Amino acid sequence: MNDMLKTTPDFTIEEAQALLAQHFGLNAALTPLDSERDQNFKVSAGDGRSYILKIINAAEPEIESDFQTALLAHLGARADTLPVPHLQPALSGESLATTSARSGLVHRLRLVSWIEGMPLAQSERTDAALRSLGHMLGRFDASLKGFMHPGALRDLDWDIRNAGRSAGRLLHVADPQDRALLQRFIDRFEERIAPRLPMLRSAVIHNDANDWNVLVGEDDRNRISGIIDFGDALYTPVMAEVAIAAAYAGLDHPDPIGAAAAIANGYHAEYPLLEEEVDLLFDLIAMRLVTSVTISASRRAHTGGNPYLAISERPAWALLRKLDAMNPRFATAILRKACGFEAVAGARAVGAWIDRNRKNLLALLDRPAAAYAADIVPYGDPAHSMTVNSAAARPHEAQSVWTEHCRGTGVELGIGPWGEARTVYSGEMFVSRLLEKTRRSRHLGLDLFKAAGTKVYTPLAATVASVEIETDPLGYGCLVALRHEPEGCPPFLTLWGHLAHEAVGRLKAGDTLEAGALVGEMGAPEENGGWAPHLHLQICTDTGLSASEILGVGEERYLDVWSELFPDASAFAGVAPEFYEQTGRTHEEIVRLRKDLLLSNLSISYEKPIKFVRGEGVWLIDDRGRAYLDCFNNVCHIGHAHPAVVEAIARQAATLNTNTRYLHDNIVAYAERLTSTLPKELAIAAFANSGSEANSLALRLMRAHTGRENALVLDWAYHGTTQELIDLSAYKFRRKGGRGPKSHVHVAAVPDSYHAPADWPAEEHGKRFAEDIAELIAAMRARGEAPGFFLAESIPSVAGQVFLPDGYLKEVYRMVRDAGGVCIADEVQVGFGRVGSHWWAFETQGVVPDVVTMGKPIGAGHPLAAVVTTREIAASFDNGMEYFNTFGGNPVSCAAGLAVLDVIEGEDLRRNALEIGNYLLAAFRSMQERYEVIGDIRGLGLFLGIELVSDRSTKAPATEIARAVSNGARQRGVLMGTEGPHDNVLKMRPPMIFSKRDADHLIAVLAETFEAVLARAG
Structure with a gap:
């Protein structure tokens, strides 16, 4: 460096003007510019154009001058719109001219275009300005792709690959704490960074984008208007370009890593960086600063102090202390994110x-x-x-x-x-x-x-x-x-x-x-x-x-x-x-609108209504993000929003949905799969949209086959929403608003073994309850009539989860058929493997009905229902009148039905229902030993009931306690219902995917709720 100072050109303005006219044919005013080792003048020509005249240090190797000249020529040819100095040839046609000084030293001359703007050092370094700088550097380096020159391979201490040389200059740093700080960065560099540098992409770069070599627009300080001074350009890792610019941008910046991130973001948009390059950026920034302060310290030691060299030393030390206090992994995460990468891989x-x-x-x-x-x-x-x-x-x-x-x-x-x-x-x-x-x-x-x-x-x-x-x-x-x-x-x-x-x-x-x-x-x-x-x-x-x-x-x-x-x-x-985020109307607004817009007798569950917004597996999630364990809604048979069903519906809906008058694979595929789960006698299927439609169709089949209307039904039964089904549902016609049974409807007692007369032997319950049906048939015969059909849920649900006593259906079916009637099994609630031991609840009674109706769980939430009957009854129904249902059996509904069967079979959910059901029953029986209020435990698979009584000897219903337990469980996040003639039976029908973990949760909440309710009841 001392040799370079001795050979620095020292021409007067007049001498420089003469050289400009002699070699470039320009007569212009010159203004001296600061320079460390060369002599630079701003040239203001008479035609309004401006240039820079550089008189090159005599000690600069010719190869370096040729390198800069070649670089400028390359940019002029490849990136003539890039705001960088462009060569102005001498009168000789050469890019450089040569002259001798008074001292006898030979200097070379270069004339380049002037770039308008002010140094970034004199402007605010906003994020926008720094991003613009990144864009400009990215464009600059991208334009140099493929460029190479022997002069680019020079050995410079400012080459980031040589940053480790700073260790040899530490002796010039007087303060031991400062030396220790620098040593920490140098040690990291030598251990983690230097070995990886040879594997990085390298190219010719500017290598000195400090804020004095970067210009911003006079009219827009957020826009970089130019890059100047290519004296330090060389061949080195590309990432050094960003690191050097970021090091200088971070000086006296309140957010130095943010400044670096803005530059990296802009650079990456023009010259995409690699993750492995960005991962080194923090350390490369630090090592540029280490290089700077150690070189300054070394030069001061040799020159006795040089204000020009030390101009950025104070802020460089301040920034190094900031970087030393940072966690490099956090800084790197910020830089990675700025380039569109993950903050950390994965x-x-x-x-x-x-x-x-x-x-x-x-x-x-x-x-x-x-x-x-x-x-x-x-x-x-x-x-x-x-x-x-x-x-x-x-x-x-x-x-x-x-x-x-x-x-x-x-x-x-x-x-x-x-x-x-x-x-x-x-x-x-x-x-x-x-x-x-x-x-x-x-x-x-x-x-x-x-x-x-x-x-x-x-x-x-x-x-x-x-x-x-x-x-x-x-x-x-x-x-x-x-x-x-x-x-x-x-x-x-x-x-x-x-x-x-x-x-x-x-x-x-x-x-x-x-x-x-x-x-x-x-x-x-x-x-x-x-x-x-x-x-x-x-x-x-x-x-x-x-x-x-x-x-x-x-x-x-x-x-x-x-x-x-x-x-x-x-x-x-x-x-x-x-x-975290509630959407839609408030509870109060929905309740008000329901009253204004919907039938007023449309009920709402629970004392405090719930607004559900999402279902997932065994859970229902309300608008406040509370998840309720769903032990009640048996429609979503295999869990809410089961992905297999959702996917099947979406795929088919996106392909085709039409009615059954056209041929399609799904309807026959589903009929084949569905009937394969039933006894062989039940071979003919028809499809509808709801359990009510299925039961209504079953009545049409019965009438076509028997020509009769007389109905045999059970007390407290419920079969659907149409008027003819309301007329068959004692749960409706014997309650408020009902008008009692019509003349063709004959109601038998619910065969509830728990409430059977005490003198009936348990093994005779089925036969004894069946006598009620025998008496009704006998009364009909006495009037010269006969029953058309017997309709019953295979497990009466709203009657209180009543499990029919052994032999009951076998005896009833025999009597009805002997009288010429048809036996209809309503499996709308209890079918599709819910009982675990069988596909269908009627199978637990060892009978085969003439007609089976299905709904609710059949489509796991999709509106689908089915009727399956014998070939004989189907032939009777084929009387010339067409059966057509616009939506029943459409391709989408059948796709949903097929998916449900796939899941039940593929996930072995019948076995799960039986195992978890038995686990729950055992837990409930244990509770029964602790709580006198529990009168009866009943269930099979995942169809369960707990009857609450105020006195076990009289079996008097504990209705208020049952409601309190149901509401208490709801308050604790578990959904169940109450059923039975006195609403004193806790009714549970959880999804078939219910796990032991879910069961334990239900058991814990039930126990906690019983404790709380019974404590309040005294």
Whole structure:
């Protein structure tokens, strides 16, 4: 460098003007420009055009001058619109001219076009300006693709590949702390970065896009108007271009990583970067600064001080200290995100996997989080601060604040959402290391508030990564980190904070936890950092971070980055998305509109109505995100929104839907599959849209075959909504609004063994109850009449989940057929394997009906129904009158029906129904031993009933208690109903996919509800 200073040109303005005229034919005014080793003049020609005259240092090797000349020539040919200096040839036609100075030194001359604008150093470095700089550098480097020159292969200390040489200049840095700071960056560079540089893409780049070499528009300071000074251009890794520009842009910038991200974003749009390049950017920025300050220190040592060389040293040191305080992984995540990459590789896959598999994750609390009545914890309200006043040392107050908030609201679980803005984070520990004068205020975890001692379990198998105690005020207290490696998902961490200290003695790093294993207990304020008892749960997709490095609170500016590094744990914890965002009309508005627009006798379930917005498996989710275990709605037979049914409906609806007058595979395929589940005698099918239509069609079949109208039905039966079915449903015509039985309707007693006369032997119940039918037939014969049909649910449902006594149907069917009647089995509620032991409930009685009707579960929510009968009855119905149903048997409905059968068979749901049903019955019988109010337990498969009585000896109905239990279970997130003549039978018909885990949840809620209801009843 000293040699270069000795050979610096020193021409007067007059001498330079003469050289300009001699070699370039221009007579113009010249203005001197600053330069370190050359001599530069602004040329203002008379025609209004401007140029730069460069008189090159005599010591500059000719190859370097030729390199710059070739580079400029390449740009002129390949990118003539790029706002960079363009060569103006000398009168000789050459790109360079040569002259001698008074000293005898030979200097070369170059004339290039002037670029209008002001230095970026003199303008505000807005995000827009820095993005524009990135775009400009990307265009510049893209235009140099394929360009090479021997001069580009020179050896420069400013080459990023030589940044490690800074270690040899550390001796010129006087302060030992400063040397240690630089050494940390150099060590990282040598260990992690330098070995990877040879594998990066390399090309000729500008290599010195500092803010004095970058110009902004005079009229638009957010637009880069030009790039100048190619004196440091060389062949090196492409990524150095972004790193150098970012290093200078970050000087005295309040958000240096944001500045780098803006440049990288713009560059990437013009010259796409690779992930492995962006991953090195933070360290390359730092090493450019290390190179700068060590070179400045070295030069000062040799020259005794040089203000020009030291012009950027102070802000460079300040920026190095900022970078040293940052976590490089966070900075890199910001830079990756700016280029459109994931904040960390695999981050999005983790979130997607959790979302896809959330139904299979075990409950984090004693029951799924969505099953609790929940509310947002009011962190934003200073009057409800969830922290403890440490100065007052009253940790008990934190719990009382939360208790007060919940009192009277029925809230069981408090939730502190991800991303929530919180003013409570006021300590020094929350000051941002990325942004100046900024506090981290955005919550990056999910808080679940319950009482101290509440146990929390891992929803997914894990390995314990660490267990530690944070003693800082407002820290985590006991902190556990788990590592999860589920199949088909990148590994990720979960952080469990504010736990009781008991976990430290129970868990250690390396321990394996099965899904559902205990992680810990929510800690009390005195051991959880001074907070109201709660769990801070956080997901971390960067497994390279330690527990203490994971940010629990982040900067709002980078919330999009944190959302990938630390995605919302709500799905992992079982919180429904509807909890955070309510849509549609309010409950009150819907109730009012129902009254105004719908039939007034359209009832609403429960004392406090529920607005459901989504169904999923065994759960119904309301508009507040609360999930209710559905033990009642048997229409969604294989679970709500089963993907196989949804897909089948969507696929067929997108292809074709038409009526049965045209040929289609689906209707015959479904008829074949459906009849194969029935006894061979039942071979002919017809399709409709509802159970009511199916039962009405069954009556038409009966009339065509027998010519009769007389009906034999059971008391408290229900068969459909049409008038002729209401006339056959004692549940309707014997209640308010009904007009009693019509003359052709003959009602037999419900064959309810629990309420059979005490003197009847149990083995004779079927025969004794059948005598009622015999008497009705005898009365008809006495009048010269005969029964047309016997219609009964194979398990009377609204009568109170009544299971027919053994032999009942066999005896009744014999008598009816002997009298010339037809036997119709209503399987609308109980068919399709619900009983588990058989496909159809009538099979449990060892009979084969003449007609079977089906509906409700047949399409798992899709409107579909069917009637299956014998060939003989079908022949009678073929009397010349066409049976046509516009929608019955259409391709879409049959596709849904086929999917339901596929799922029942493919997932072995009949076996599941029987096993889970038996498990529940055993649990209910155990409850019966504890609670006198339980008079009878009955059920088969997943068709279950619990009859409640006020006195077991008299079997008097406990109607109010039954309703209280049903409503109490609803309040605790479980749906069931009450049925029977006195509404005292708890009715449960859960989906066929009901699991043991679901059953345990039902059992726990029922027990808790019985305890609460009976305690109130005294």
